[in-house]
Amino acid sequence: MSESVPKYLTWEKVRSRWIFQIRIPEQVRPAFGGKTTIRQHLGNISEAEAVARAAQLAAHYKQLFDQHLAQTKPHKRSDPYKAGAVKIVLDENISQRFVDTWHTREAHAFADRLESLRDACDSEWDDLEQEIDKSLSDARICLRRADTQAMQQALVSIQSDLNVKIDCTRSAMDTLTHAFNGARVAYLTQCLAIARGEASISSLNLAPETQLPLVELWGDPASRLAERWKEMVLSVGGEVELKTLEKYRGIADDLETVLTRRPVQCLTETDVEALKALWVARDNGAGTIKDKLRILQSMLRPFDSDGKLEETVARRLPRTCPPRAVRLPFTVTQARRLMNELFNNPSIREDDQMLIALLLLLGARIEEIYQLSCNDFTPTSTGWLVRFADRHQTGSGEASLKNAVSARRLPLRSGVLPELDAWIRERLGDKGYLFPNGSSNKYGIRSAAASRRLNRLIRDLFSDDRRLVLQSTRPTANRAMRRANTDPRIRRRFLGHADIDVHERHYDPGELLDDRDLLPGSTALADFLLEALGRRKRAGATRSKKHH
Structure with a gap:
């Protein structure tokens, strides 16, 4: 034995064998289970053979360290798939998935190899058998010695190709080494049987979902x-x-x-x-x-x-949720304050004034009213019959409703607000939208801008109660009809709500209520708006109350 022993090589006198040993750089130790040193027994071989083997192993591990170091350095990539490695913590489940991922990749490569040999001569098939047999012998040695070399090569390749980072403890890495080496022996045994014509290539197939949890390998992305x-x-x-x-x-x-x-x-x-x-x-x-x-x-x-x-x-659903704030109806006093601001503030648009009046007189949703056109108004002896219908029901336009029961015809009384009557007649003469200046936002909603304007106005007027919003006109209309003892079915019809019992749904649906049936609701809403405007109620309504 020479006096100068090469680097990475040690002679163990007690057991008479050569030992290869190399320190692992600190930055890459997590990839090796936290180990500080790689130690491998070379056996009782000649010094020349040990030197050559040590040089070969040193070159291999240095290359492996460099690959791991390259993965830890920040880098810019244009492909979003390569933007950042997915961190996967190695446990028993991931260990088996890693092995199955390696198996699947190797099986695909082996299938391609077999395909290229379909028309080859027998000697090439013999060469394949010998190659697999030698690999199988090496795999068995790795399994006996718990060698990490093949596993580390697979780990670097999979992490690089799939852009993942597998974090693990030393014990988890040891478990992976044993599982990988065992699976490698089993895989090569199958390959040898296939090469000899003793088994089908399909015997190598694994279910895709057994691989690492990545959408590139199986499953569906959240998008x-x-x-x-x-x-x-x-x-x-x-x-x-x-x-x-x-x-x-x-x-x-x-x-x-x-x-x-x-x-x-x-x-x-x-x-x-x-x-x-x-x-x-x-x-x-x-x-x-x-x-x-x-x-x-x-x-x-x-x-x-x-x-x-x-x-x-x-x-993981929240078991209890705090009750949501209910939209409050406007009281008569609050409605009067709102109407005074609307009609006495010169900065408020006329269309916004009429919109609030229509919301209170019809109990409808703002977008329903903004979609109205001249074709949706039919004159009656008491005012107009207003149709709420979508484009499928009318066969034209772009109107849409919240649901099927929102389609309805509601009576609108005239004579409550002369300014509104004149404004409606003027708009109906223009043969277009009732609110022609409403432009659709990206969702196709024409009332979005008006809704924002009027909600700001209401917040400024009633800053002490956030439950008062533009949509408070709907519960306001409902309460006004209820206080006037209006039939609940009429109230539901004004609001565009469904019937609630079997008889109503099947034998007397709300869709069959006509303007004469709905007139009590229209009367109650007209009386409320008159009261909010500070004007005297209609004489007929006053006499009716005195009679009762």
């Missing part, structure tokens, strides 16, 4: 949820509102932020909690979060073959 929901709605003849679609897309985008590149089929309760934390950081309340999780459940349903995803979300 697919909203589009799948849209396809389902359209497939049954439904309509997809852009605003609703964007809400669903926003929820799907938030889920994708949490899952990164993991498929939705891998959703866990921890992911749901992270999603809730994201929404809390955006100041979403418990009720809003609960609604979003309900929507998420509905979007996950097509991807949830066994119901586990729905159960996962259900287990």
Whole structure:
């Protein structure tokens, strides 16, 4: 034995064998289970052979260290898939998934190799058998010695190709080494049987979902949820509102932020909690979060073959939510204050004045009124019959309603507000929209700008109560009719709400109520507006009250 022993090589006198040893750079030690040194027994071989083997191993591990170092350095990539590595913590489940991912990649490469040999001569097949047999012998040695070399090569390759970062403890890395070496022996045994014609190539196939949880390998990305929901709605003849679609897309985008590149089929309760934390950081309340999780459940349903995803979300739903603020109706005093501001403030548009009056006289939604055109008004002896219908029911225009029961015809009394009567007649003469200056926003909503203006006005007038909003005109109309002892069915019809019992729905539906049936509701609303305007009620209504 020479006096000068090469670097990385040590002679162990007790057991008479050569030992290869190399220190692991501190920056890459997490990839090697926290080890500080790699130590490998070379056996009782000649010094020349040990030197050559040590040089070969040193070159291999230095290259491996460099590859790991390159992954830890910050770099810029144009491909969003390469923008940042997905961190995966190595546990028993991930260990098996890693092995199956390696197996699947190797099986694809082996299948390509076999395909290239289909027309080859027998000697080339013999060469393949010998090559596999030698690899199998090496794999068995690695399994006996718990060698990490092949596993480390696979780890570097998979982390680099799939842009993932596998974090692990030393014990987890040891477990992975044993699992990988055992799987490698089993895989090469199968390959040898296939090369000899003793087994089919299909015996190497594994289920895709056994691999690492990455959408590049299996499953569906979160971005697919909203589009799948849209396809389902359209497939049954439904309509997809852009605003609703964007809400669903926003929820799907938030889920994708949490899952990164993991498929939705891998959703866990921890992911749901992270999603809730994201929404809390955006100041979403418990009720809003609960609604979003309900929507998420509905979007996950097509991807949830066994119901586990729905159960996962259900287990993390907020159990209790603080009651939401109810929109309060305007009192007569508040309504009078609002009407005085509308008609005495010269900066307020005439269209906004008439809009508030119509909201109180019809109990309708603001967008329903903003979609009205001259064709929706039919003169009657008491004023007009106003039609609320969507484009499918009228066969023209772009109107849409909240739901089917929102389609209705409501009587509108004239003589309550002369300015309104004159304004309506002028607009009907123009043969267009009742509110021609309303321009649609990106969701197709014509009333959005007016809604913002009037809500600002109401907030300024009633700054001490945030429950008073523009939509408070609907509960105001309902209360005015209720206090006038108006039939509940008439009140529901004005508000565009559904019938509530079997008899009404099947034998006497609200859709059959005509303007004569609905006249008591119109009268009650007219009386309320007159009172809010500080004007005397109609004589007929006064006599009726005196009679009672």
